[in-house]
């Protein structure tokens with residue numbers, strides 16, 4: 008599994024270029040609980056960002072909520088009050104089917120209407136079920152259909168290859 012620090016460096020470089028090209032000084036960084044928040048927290052200092060960060064818990068917004076039930080810990084989302092016309096850097100650890108990001112976008116738009124949302128992920132893998140792609144990607148991993156990758160942490164952050172509990 009790749010080193011987290013080098014993936015974060017790659018993400019920081021891609022983010023810098025992405026926002027510079029668009030003339031955006033500092034987007035609001037929003038991490039998706041739990042792994043996405045860890046990655047967002049590690050990415051912000053690399054970019055020198057100082058605006059308060061947002062945290063999203065999308066448990067209630069998942070389309071398979073009734074199947075997976077309540078997460079052991081549902082944390083409230085914390086977002087800056089005003090998202091209207093803001094540029095958002097949405098951060099997650101793993102991009103797989105795309106359903107988490109669909110849910111995160113729904114929740115974000117319940118808070119306001121951002122000017123743009125850019126998706127950054129530590130790792131992506133094949134298996135998209137929705138038209139969701141990340142602009143900023145630490146690494147693409149080749150995994151078998153019964154494999155998944157999990158971010159463990161927070162101290163230290165590390166990637167682990169695990170077996171999918173059940174096919175999605």
Ligand SMILES: O=P(O)(O)OC[C@H]1O[C@H](OP(=O)(O)OP(=O)(O)O)[C@H](O)[C@@H]1O
Pocket residue numbers: 039040041042043099100101102103104105106107108157
């Ligand atoms: O693109 P998707 O198919 O939605 O998969 C990606 C999501 O899956 C993982 O979360 P998981 O549901 O395993 O919960 P966790 O964050 O508590 O590990 C990961 O942290 C992503 O948020």
